Each structure stands twice: as structure tokens, then as C-alpha cells.
Amino acid sequence: MFGSQRLLAVAAAAVPAGERFMWVPDSEGNLHMVDLLDVEPEDTPVPFFNGEKDVDLRLYTQNNPSTPEYILQSDPSKSPSFNPANPTRFILHGWTSSHKQMDPIRQAYIDTGKDWNIVLVDWNGPATSEYSISKRNSRRVGEYLAEVILHLEAERGLNLDDVYIIGHSLGGQASGVAGNRLGGRVARIVGLDAAAPLFGTTSLKNRLDPTDAKIVQGIHTNGGLLGWDDPLGHVDFFPNGGSSQSGCILDVTGACSHNRAPPFYAESIINNEFVGTLCHSYKAYKKGNCDHYPQAVMGEWTPAETAGNYYLKTNSKKPYGLGA
Numbered sequence: 051m052f053g054s055q056r057l058l059a060v061a062a063a064a065v066p067a068g069e070r071f072m073w074v075p076d077s078e079g080n081l082h083m084v085d086l087l088d089v090e091p092e093d094t095p096v097p098f099f100n101g102e103k104d105v106d107l108r109l110y111t112q113n114n115p116s117t118p119e120y121i122l123q124s125d126p127s128k129s130p131s132f133n134p135a136n137p138t139r140f141i142l143h144g145w146t147s148s149h150k151q152m153d154p155i156r157q158a159y160i161d162t163g164k165d166w167n168i169v170l171v172d173w174n175g176p177a178t179s180e181y182s183i184s185k186r187n188s189r190r191v192g193e194y195l196a197e198v199i200l201h202l203e204a205e206r207g208l209n210l211d212d213v214y215i216i217g218h219s220l221g222g223q224a225s226g227v228a229g230n231r232l233g234g235r236v237a238r239i240v241g242l243d244a245a246a247p248l249f250g251t252t253s254l255k256n257r258l259d260p261t262d263a264k265i266v267q268g269i270h271t272n273g274g275l276l277g278w279d280d281p282l283g284h285v286d287f288f289p290n291g292g293s294s295q296s297g298c299i300l301d302v303t304g305a306c307s308h309n310r311a312p313p314f315y316a317e318s319i320i321n322n323e324f325v326g327t328l329c330h331s332y333k334a335y336k337k338g339n340c341d342h343y344p345q346a347v348m349g350e351w352t353p354a355e356t357a358g359n360y361y362l363k364t365n366s367k368k369p370y371g372l373g374a
């Protein structure tokens with residue numbers, strides 16, 4: 051980051067909440083000014099959006115662990131390894147990113163040795179616009195994903211009881227849109243620090259909330275800045291309090307903390323030592339006031355009946371999980 055940008059970042063961080071502009075870092079760490087009042091009517095059409103062209107659905111299985119097949123509604127022969135008998139996971143990246151950001155999650159599923167349909171949803175083109183435009187595009191990505199899931203259900207035997215949608219940042223909000231258009235029938239949606247900027251006035255139809263799946267889990271790592279602060283699911287996890295992550299030094303833009311959520315999830319798949327404790331605040335959790343309350347693991351293996359707000363601490367580097 052250039053020196054002047056760093057100064058601006060510090061200045062932006064010093065601006066009290068409620069101001070009009072904020073700086074949002076892209077996947078390269080460059081800062082972009084976002085006008086928080088630049089909110090279009092919610093259902094503004096998205097011109098030139100072509101789901102099959104703009105969104106790649108990259109399927110990986112134990113047959114093709116690292117070379118994708120592409121799920122196309124128009125040509126099922128491109129994804130012969132899809133097996134409806136296996137659990138399916140759709141994984142969405144965030145703003146200015148690509149499937150590469152979420153590849154460690156693919157690897158973790160493969161490393162379990164179990165059979166899965168792992169689908170990395172790459173929407174890099176629509177994600178790489180001005181933030182407000184990408185925010186609007188993310189709604190269409192969610193709608194397109196819902197169309198594809200309906201197609202897979204009708205034509206290829208996909209069972210929505212075996213489907214999780216996992217999305218980071220803008221991809222987390224897009225996951226909620228997909229779930230909404232599917233009538234909340236998907237088994238689980240996980241919002242990995244689901245995006246906050248410009249979503250403050252967005253209706254529940256177009257952002258992640260508990261009606262979007264049978265179980266919605268929120269994992270909050272930069273709540274109050276780049277990520278959604280309040281609980282948004284049936285169960286919400288707040289690692290290190292949910293706003294600032296261990297080892298993220300001088301994280302004035304929030305990028306380091308925000309981008310911890312995907313590696314937390316990847317680790318949770320293969321080696322889940324993220325043990326949360328039900329509590330009413332991080333302060334109370336740290337004091338030990340909730341030590342006698344229920345515990346649950348965060349991420350892929352959270353038991354279905356888990357509900358409420360869970361707090362945990364993590365390491366500052368891999369492996370992040372600390373155990374009970």
C-alpha cells in the first residue's frame with residue numbers, strides 16, 4: 051500500500067460510525083472509497099448479466115479432485131462426476147476475488163477422503179467492479195445459483211437436504227439470496243463474515259437471514275466494519291469476539307480479520323478444534339462467566355440442533371483452532 055493510501059486508511063478508520071464514506075479493501079489490499087448512501091432500489095435490473103457466461107460452477111469430486119468439470123444447465127455431459135448420492139457444497143468467494151480464494155476449502159473436503167460434490171462458484175467477472183456494482187451483481191449471482199440448483203434437483207437428482215451453500219463476504223449475502231429463491235429448502239447456509247457495506251437497508255429477501263435455509267450459520271470475523279455485526283443465523287460464532295482477529299496487527303481496513311473466515315472454515319472441515327461456548331457477550335465469555343454453558347464446534351460439523359451465539363478464541367496462525 052502506498053504511504054498516502056495508508057494515511058487515508060488511518061484517517062478513514064478514525065471517522066466515527068455514521069459517516070457517509072468508508073474505505074473497502076479489494077483482494078489485493080488496495081483501498082476503494084464506497085459511498086454508503088449509494089444505494090439503488092433493491093430490484094434494479096442488472097443489465098448484461100449472463101449467468102452461464104459470467105459464473106463458472108467448478109465441480110470437484112474424488113474422481114477429479116483438482117481438475118474441475120463445469121456444471122452447465124445446457125450440457126450435463128460436462129459434469130459426469132456429479133453424483134446426487136453424495137453431499138453437495140457450493141462455495142462462493144467475495145468482492146474482487148475468484149475461486150482461488152476458496153480453493154483451500156475444496157482441498158479440505160477432498161482431504162477428508164469422503165465423497166462429495168464440491169462446487170466452487172467463480173463469479174470473478176461480476177465481482178470485479180466498483181463495490182456498489184458488484185454488490186448488485188452478487189444478487190444476480192445468488193439468483194442464478196438458485197436456478198442451477200433447481201435444475202440439478204429436477205434433472206440430476208440433487209437432494210437439497212444434502213446441500214450446504216458457503217459464502218464469504220458478498221458471496222455470503224449472495225448465498226442468502228440463493229436460499230431465499232429456493233424457499234429456504236437448502237439444508238444449511240454458512241455466511242463467512244457476510245458483507246456489511248451497503249447492506250444496512252437491504253431487505254431480508256436480498257441478504258442472509260435465518261429464513262434462507264433450514265440452518266443458517268454466521269461466522270463473524272470483522273463484524274462492524276467489512277462484515278455483518280449482528281447475529282444473522284440460527285447459530286452465530288464470534289471467534290475472538292467477532293470483530294478483530296488474533297494476529298491481525300494494525301488491521302485498520304479490516305481486510306486481515308475479514309479474510310480469516312475462509313481459512314477458519316477450511317480448517318473446520320479437516321481438523322475441527324474450534325470449540326465455541328454459548329454466551330451473551332465476549333467479555334462475559336473471557337471472564338469465564340459462561341464456562342458452564344453448552345459448547346459446540348464451529349463450521350462444517352456444527353450439530354444441527356445448535357442455536358444461539360457462541361464465542362471462542364483462536365490461535366494467531368495455523369492451526370487456528372485451540373480445542374476446548
Ligand SMILES: [Ca+2]
Nearest residue numbers: 226254257259
Ligand atoms: Ca434472506
